[in-house]
Amino acid sequence: MALKITSTGNAGVFLENAGGGVYIDSFFHKIAGSGSGPAFRGSQARKADLILISHAHPDHVDPAETIAAAQASGAALAGPAAAMRLFKGRLPDGRLIELESPERQRPPSTASARMGGVSVTSFRTYHASGHNSYLVEMGDARVYHDADNEHASRLNPAALGQIDLLILCPWAGSGAERFVRALAPAHWLLCHLTDEEILAHQAGKFLPGLVDPVPPGVLALAGGQSLEI
Numbered sequence: 356m357a358l359k360i361t362s363t364g365n366a367g368v369f370l371e372n373a374g375g376g377v378y379i380d381s382f383f384h385k386i387a388g389s390g391s392g393p394a395f396r397g398s399q400a401r402k403a404d405l406i407l408i409s410h411a412h413p414d415h416v417d418p419a420e421t422i423a424a425a426q427a428s429g430a431a432l433a434g435p436a437a438a439m440r441l442f443k444g445r446l447p448d449g450r451l452i453e454l455e456s457p458e459r460q461r462p463p464s465t466a467s468a469r470m471g472g473v474s475v476t477s478f479r480t481y482h483a484s485g486h487n488s489y490l491v492e493m494g495d496a497r498v499y500h501d502a503d504n505e506h507a508s509r510l511n512p513a514a515l516g517q518i519d520l521l522i523l524c525p526w527a528g529s530g531a532e533r534f535v536r537a538l539a540p541a542h543w544l545l546c547h548l549t550d551e552e553i554l555a556h557q558a559g560k561f562l563p564g565l566v567d568p569v570p571p572g573v574l575a576l577a578g579g580q581s582l583e584i
């Protein structure tokens with residue numbers, strides 16, 4: 356399996372392999388104290404199949420930059436209804452995919468879509484109103500991005516199957532450590548960190564105190580940094 360992951364800042368990533376290209380939460384506003392800023396302008400977006408949006412908060416989506424990214428990449432946009440409303444009439448309907456399923460269910464309800472060589476399953480997870488986590492299957496890679504989910508422990512790791520890459524921020528009290536241990540992903544990338552937190556993590560100082568025991572090999576990428584697995 357070959358998958359290239361590029362941090363696009365805050366909770367954002369760009370995933371690319373032979374199966375296609377997928378952006379998640381990549382074009383957004385910098386909010387002081389809420390994570391690192393965007394690493395790329397929308398107009399710099401590479402060829403892609405999908406741009407996924409977890410929810411309509413500004414540190415996850417900037418509508419103008421996201422439209423520029425859709426135009427530059429040729430990708431369709433997908434996300435919960437509250438996020439898709441931001442683009443109504445601003446892109447052709449055929450390039451807006453609503454991934455909306457009922458809220459407040461345990462385990463979370465799901466919806467799915469396919470675009471080119473990419474399949475995506477949304478999980479209606481828990482943060483504000485209208486928040487999706489995503490399972491992305493592209494080529495032979497399976498990636499799970501948990502975005503701002505505040506209750507990782509309400510997901511059934513067995514329902515996700517073998518995960519090559521987990522992207523998650525371990526909010527205090529989210530139950531993330533139990534979820535991560537049960538999921539046992541091949542790779543785990545932290546997201547939604549400030550520049551200072553990324554530096555602290557790279558010095559071994561961020562996770563102790565948040566996660567116990569600290570799993571080995573947890574990565575955090577600064578905006579613009581890439582990793583191949």
Ligand SMILES: [Zn+2]
Nearest residue numbers: 412414415503
């Ligand atoms: Zn956020």
